[in-house]
Amino acid sequence: MTAPDQPRSADDAAFEADVFARACASRPVLQTITGRWGGLTLAALGESPYRFSALRRRVDGVSERMLSQTLQELERDGFVHREVQETIPPKVEYSLTPLGQRVAARLTDLIELVESEMPAVRVAQNAYDRR
Amino acid sequence: MTAPDQPRSADDAAFEADVFARACASRPVLQTITGRWGGLTLAALGESPYRFSALRRRVDGVSERMLSQTLQELERDGFVHREVQETIPPKVEYSLTPLGQRVAARLTDLIELVESEMPAVRVAQNAYDRR
Numbered sequence: 340m341t342a343p344d345q346p347r348s349a350d351d352a353a354f355e356a357d358v359f360a361r362a363c364a365s366r367p368v369l370q371t372i373t374g375r376w377g378g379l380t381l382a383a384l385g386e387s388p389y390r391f392s393a394l395r396r397r398v399d400g401v402s403e404r405m406l407s408q409t410l411q412e413l414e415r416d417g418f419v420h421r422e423v424q425e426t427i428p429p430k431v432e433y434s435l436t437p438l439g440q441r442v443a444a445r446l447t448d449l450i451e452l453v454e455s456e457m458p459a460v461r462v463a464q465n466a467y468d469r470r
Numbered sequence: 471m472t473a474p475d476q477p478r479s480a481d482d483a484a485f486e487a488d489v490f491a492r493a494c495a496s497r498p499v500l501q502t503i504t505g506r507w508g509g510l511t512l513a514a515l516g517e518s519p520y521r522f523s524a525l526r527r528r529v530d531g532v533s534e535r536m537l538s539q540t541l542q543e544l545e546r547d548g549f550v551h552r553e554v555q556e557t558i559p560p561k562v563e564y565s566l567t568p569l570g571q572r573v574a575a576r577l578t579d580l581i582e583l584v585e586s587e588m589p590a591v592r593v594a595q596n597a598y599d600r601r
Contacts, residue, residue: 356586357585358510358513358581358585359510359514359529359530360530364588365584365588368584368591369580369581370506373504373509374504378500378504379489379490382489382490397490398490399491399492400492415595415598416591416594417591417593417594417595438587438590438591441583441587442583445576445580448576449500449503449504449573449576449577449580450489450500453489453496453499453500453503454487454488454489455487456572457496457499459548459569460496460499460547460569461495463547463548464546464547464548467545
């Protein structure tokens, strides 16, 4: 906690991140990770490295443009490594960094919980909709 | 895995959810949990039950309308319990269901990782932006 008369600088915030604070730099990072495509992309790369087109097939429904933008954000935040292989034609492979692997592991825990609890969620949804 | 000539019914999908499949019912549920406000709302309610106005202060930046909609979605999916207390004036309190507690615990793991790794994320962002 910091007294209200001692506003924290951006540097302080880096060391005491708080996603509940609207201006905290951790919020957009969390948003990239858990956004519409970021979470699925990280979880897919948690299975294995992928080339772009194979990754796009795995993350069913994502457009080329959205996958490209998502990968750029994840690379900028340090979660994804992009490697150009000097073959003819060149191949580009995406993989997780060590930090990305830790994030993907926690995301996968969350996804597996949701998948396994879908019968309970459906029961709740049906009860709510019958009200 | 199911052979392509045996399309799975919605009921089958409930027992073998796969968020990677674009039509899977688990995808919108994951989206609610990890969406712009759903994740923060669940994480806040993981701290304690809240009344609406206090919750809105905790989830800094959310509008009344968005918090209300988020809570409805989380209640419909069975993660949040809404209780009207028969006082004058009536009070409405929101808390997590047992399933919501399990989801919030995994979300909190993810949020704490992101918060603690923000210095590494900033280093990666600065390196990327200098390219």
